[in-house]
Amino acid sequence: MFTRVLQRLTFWTATFWVVVAVGLVSTIIRFSQGLGASTNLSDQFPWGLWVGFDVVCGVGLAAGGFVIAASVYLFNLERYRPILRPAILTAFLGYILVIVGLLFDLGKPWNVWHPIIMWNPHSVMFEVGWCVMLYTTVLALEFSPIVFERFQMHWPLKVVHAITIPMVIAGVVLSSLHQSSLGSLFLIIPEKVYPLWYSSNLPYLFFLSAVAVGPAMVIIESYLSSRAFKREIEVSILSQIAKVSAVALAIYLVLKIEDLSGMKLWPYVFTFNFEGIMYWAEIGLGVITPMLLFLSPRLRANKRWLFTGAFLIVSGFIFNRLNVAITSVERYNSAPYFPSWMEISVSLMIVALGFAAFRLAVKYLPIFPPAHETVPAAAREVVAFIDVPAERLS
Amino acid sequence: MLGHGILIDTTLCVGCYSCEEADAARWGRTPTDTHKLSSSLNTAVLQVDDTYVPRMCMHCAEPTCASVCPVGAFTKTPEGPVVYDPDKCMGCRYCMQACPFDVPKYEWNSAAPKITKCDMCHERTSKGQLPACVEACPTGARTYGKVSDLLQEAQKRMQDNPGKYHASVYGVREAGGTSILYISDRPFEKLGLKTNLPDHPMPSLTWAILSKIPNYVFWGGTLMAGIWWITNRRKEVQAFELKLKEMDKRGNGTSNHE
Ligand code: SF4
Numbered sequence: 046m047f048t049r050v051l052q053r054l055t056f057w058t059a060t061f062w063v064v065v066a067v068g069l070v071s072t073i074i075r076f077s078q079g080l081g082a083s084t085n086l087s088d089q090f091p092w093g094l095w096v097g098f099d100v101v102c103g104v105g106l107a108a109g110g111f112v113i114a115a116s117v118y119l120f121n122l123e124r125y126r127p128i129l130r131p132a133i134l135t136a137f138l139g140y141i142l143v144i145v146g147l148l149f150d151l152g153k154p155w156n157v158w159h160p161i162i163m164w165n166p167h168s169v170m171f172e173v174g175w176c177v178m179l180y181t182t183v184l185a186l187e188f189s190p191i192v193f194e195r196f197q198m199h200w201p202l203k204v205v206h207a208i209t210i211p212m213v214i215a216g217v218v219l220s221s222l223h224q225s226s227l228g229s230l231f232l233i234i235p236e237k238v239y240p241l242w243y244s245s246n247l248p249y250l251f252f253l254s255a256v257a258v259g260p261a262m263v264i265i266e267s268y269l270s271s272r273a274f275k276r277e278i279e280v281s282i283l284s285q286i287a288k289v290s291a292v293a294l295a296i297y298l299v300l301k302i303e304d305l306s307g308m309k310l311w312p313y314v315f316t317f318n319f320e321g322i323m324y325w326a327e328i329g330l331g332v333i334t335p336m337l338l339f340l341s342p343r344l345r346a347n348k349r350w351l352f353t354g355a356f357l358i359v360s361g362f363i364f365n366r367l368n369v370a371i372t373s374v375e376r377y378n379s380a381p382y383f384p385s386w387m388e389i390s391v392s393l394m395i396v397a398l399g400f401a402a403f404r405l406a407v408k409y410l411p412i413f414p415p416a417h418e419t420v421p422a423a424a425r426e427v428v429a430f431i432d433v434p435a436e437r438l439s
Numbered sequence: 440m441l442g443h444g445i446l447i448d449t450t451l452c453v454g455c456y457s458c459e460e461a462d463a464a465r466w467g468r469t470p471t472d473t474h475k476l477s478s479s480l481n482t483a484v485l486q487v488d489d490t491y492v493p494r495m496c497m498h499c500a501e502p503t504c505a506s507v508c509p510v511g512a513f514t515k516t517p518e519g520p521v522v523y524d525p526d527k528c529m530g531c532r533y534c535m536q537a538c539p540f541d542v543p544k545y546e547w548n549s550a551a552p553k554i555t556k557c558d559m560c561h562e563r564t565s566k567g568q569l570p571a572c573v574e575a576c577p578t579g580a581r582t583y584g585k586v587s588d589l590l591q592e593a594q595k596r597m598q599d600n601p602g603k604y605h606a607s608v609y610g611v612r613e614a615g616g617t618s619i620l621y622i623s624d625r626p627f628e629k630l631g632l633k634t635n636l637p638d639h640p641m642p643s644l645t646w647a648i649l650s651k652i653p654n655y656v657f658w659g660g661t662l663m664a665g666i667w668w669i670t671n672r673r674k675e676v677q678a679f680e681l682k683l684k685e686m687d688k689r690g691n692g693t694s695n696h697e
Pocket residue numbers: 496497498499502503504505521538539540541542543556
């Protein structure tokens with residue numbers, strides 16, 4: 046048993062270092078010789094894996110932060126509090142990695158700050174840039190109490206506590222804006238996008254799928270870290286947020302079907318060409334299956350099914366974003382695109398760094414509630430409330 | 440806002456590539472013989488069946504590139520040309536992805552790459568000179584002038600040569616109109632020009648959403664704050680009642696002692 050654990054650990058550690066090493070080689074090539082030498086991008090195919098995965102998927106996969114923060118602080122769903130910190134941690138790391146990915150992809154990354162002073166409010170990209178900037182700041186603030194707590198810094202803790210609610214509200218508004226705007230990016234190329242993926246609903250579809258994938262990510266990381274750190278998994282809470290995902294997916298599906306009927310796209314759906322198959326993979330495996338799984342109270346109370354469903358949602362989400370960003374324009378560009386090993390290795394490195402950072406944070410910061418905690422979170426909250434503002438009541 | 444533009448008459452183009460050479464000279468590049476738009480050719484002459492089709496930036500009336508660029512690196516000048524400022528550009532390549540005519544190209548092999556595209560020789564034309572390609576064209580396949588004049592010229596050629604031309608001018612309605620116009624002896628899709636573009640400028644597609652943002656921020660923020668206020672109020676009331684109950688209990692306890 047012990048040797049097995051050791052083997053597994055060394056396997057993952059070894060994988061991690063290999064991925065990082067290869068990624069670093071690609072990084073050197075990318076920044077010394079430019080995008081042409083390191084990517085399979087071209088004049089016909091200006092956006093590839095780094096936009097599609099590192100940026101567009103990255104932002105979406107970090108959506109758990111605002112979904113859970115809104116549930117706990119704004120809707121007062123105290124039972125979700127135990128997963129608030131992991132969700133915020135994921136979101137914060139996610140956005141940092143998105144920015145890292147963006148620096149790889151931008152031709153002139155040293156100009157990344159330009160939108161701060163060079164304004165173009167007509168550009169969706171400008172809006173996304175600003176929202177990402179502001180929301181990353183909000184996430185840093187939302188995350189900061191964890192660090193302050195760890196190092197017993199009392200007055201900064203008080204300051205952040207005082208602005209929590211306005212911050213969470215700003216976070217929700219900013220998130221819903223740029224999650225949907227990532228879809229709006231493609232609104233301006235109606236004649237280039239394969240009909241199955243073009244819709245004037247793109248912003249709403251992107252928003253809904255982000256709401257669905259946020260909880261799914263939280264489920265996955267709770268599951269994985271419960272295994273890694275030998276903690277009990279919060280099945281009852283996770284099963285509740287799985288319901289949130291299922292509902293978001295259901296609305297998403299209705300919108301999708303409405304699109305198909307409204308734009309008479311059924312023939313495209315049942316044409317099993319490359320796009321047709323990709324579409325089915327995305328919708329069938331990534332939307333319908335997990336939605337049905339999570340609509341069943343019995344299945345979503347089982348941690349293996351929870352994990353399976355969440356895994357399907359996340360895969361379906363990645364599939365969808367890559368389909369919109371890459372598959373959908375392949376026919377128009379009449380140039381097939383497949384990322385180079387350097388593009389893939391950089392993306393893998395970024396993911397690996399994300400995992401490593403998450404692990405370190407969980408190990409050294411108070412992210413998950415301590416295992417022996419028995420007082421229900423809600424009760425604790427009421428007590429805390431009575432303790433602090435007593436003078437306000439009198 | 441169309442200003443000046445260029446009328447391209449494909450029936451007059453003989454494929455001598457003088458314009459490509461003039462373009463290379465204007466930008467200080469070595470001429471290539473790919474005859475495709477690229478970072479070394481801002482205008483290219485494509486051979487399609489038995490005709491030649493000169494291609495370049497269309498200098499749209501409401502340019503998509505200018506609308507999508509997050510840092511506003513493109514400007515539609517009142518004189519007509521759409522110009523690009525490489526110092527602003529951060530290299531996101533949204534302009535390449537979005538341009539309905541697939542015009543912007545990229546210096547893929549540079550470590551500090553720029554977008555490249557025709558600027559209708561803005562520095563020459565603003566001094567009253569002709570664009571380099573127009574000046575170099577030996578057959579008059581390219582005519583420079585005010586867009587309104589160019590349209591009249593196009594109509595005149597059609598009237599003077601009945602049956603020679605396909606009866607429409609490309610660029611009048613495509614994506615809301617462009618400063619570059621085409622006339623030809625055949626339908627434009629046969630030249631590889633896109634005929635499925637809407638009549639309205641493309642930026643209106645995203646502006647429809649973007650223009651709602653200030654409203655959304657206000658109402659969304661207010662709604663969230665409202666929800667918080669209600670849930671928080673409920674929590675306060677609960678806590679208050681709890682405290683009252685406790686006080687009651689304590690009060691009862693003391694009275695029992697008396
Ligand atoms: S053709 Fe393309 S690059 Fe030229 S002005 Fe229009 S949108 Fe911009």
